[in-house]
Amino acid sequence: MIEFIKGTFVIAGALLMLLASLGILRLPDLLTRMHATTKAAALGVILVMLAVAMHFAEVGVAARAFAIIVFILMTAPVAAHIIGRAGYFVGSKLWSGTVKDELRPNYDPLTHELKSGHETEANARREPKESDPS
Template sequence: MIEVIKGTFIIVGALFMLLASLGILRLPDLLTRMHATTKAAALGVILVMLAVAMHFAEVGVVARAFAIITFILMTAPVAAHVIGRAGYFVGSKLWSGTVKDELKPNYDPLTHELKSGLETEANAARQPKNTDKP
């Protein structure tokens, strides 16, 4: 029974990694490609590492497999965020079907400064309101 579980983990993990590679080829822009590869590839690697830990069932190998899983879980989202942010800052074109660009009102492309949403709301609150009635 354990052989079936290990085989299933390896096959499903490999399928997720294949799905990630197809996402790179098929998706329209950097942000959607990055999202697909980060999620699918991380899950694929985690499943394969679980199969490795089950197969060898030695303390050293299991510890290394779980260290790899922890490393992937901690670094994949951070790396995706950094890549996406860098792509946005250098002017990577968004997909034409993108509905909302939440960074646009907060990002100054000349100085490359990004203001937080709280700063933008505070500045908007300080602006005098037009009370003239027509």
């Protein structure tokens, strides 16, 4: 039974990594490609590492596999976020089917300044105080 589970994990992990590589080739823009790679590839690596830990059934190997899983879970989303933002800021074109661009009202491409959503909402709702010169 354990052999079946290990085989299932390895095959599922390999298929997810294959799906991630197809996503890189087929998806239309940087942001959707990164979504495919971070989700599918990370889950694929996690499944393969679980199979490795089960196959060797040693504390040292299981600890290393667990460390790799934690490392992937911590770094993949952060790296994708940073690369996605950098791609957006340098002018990477969005897919024509993109419905919502939440950065556009908060990003000034001339000064490369980014305002948080809270700042723009607060400025829009702010009423002039009596001490304001206007």
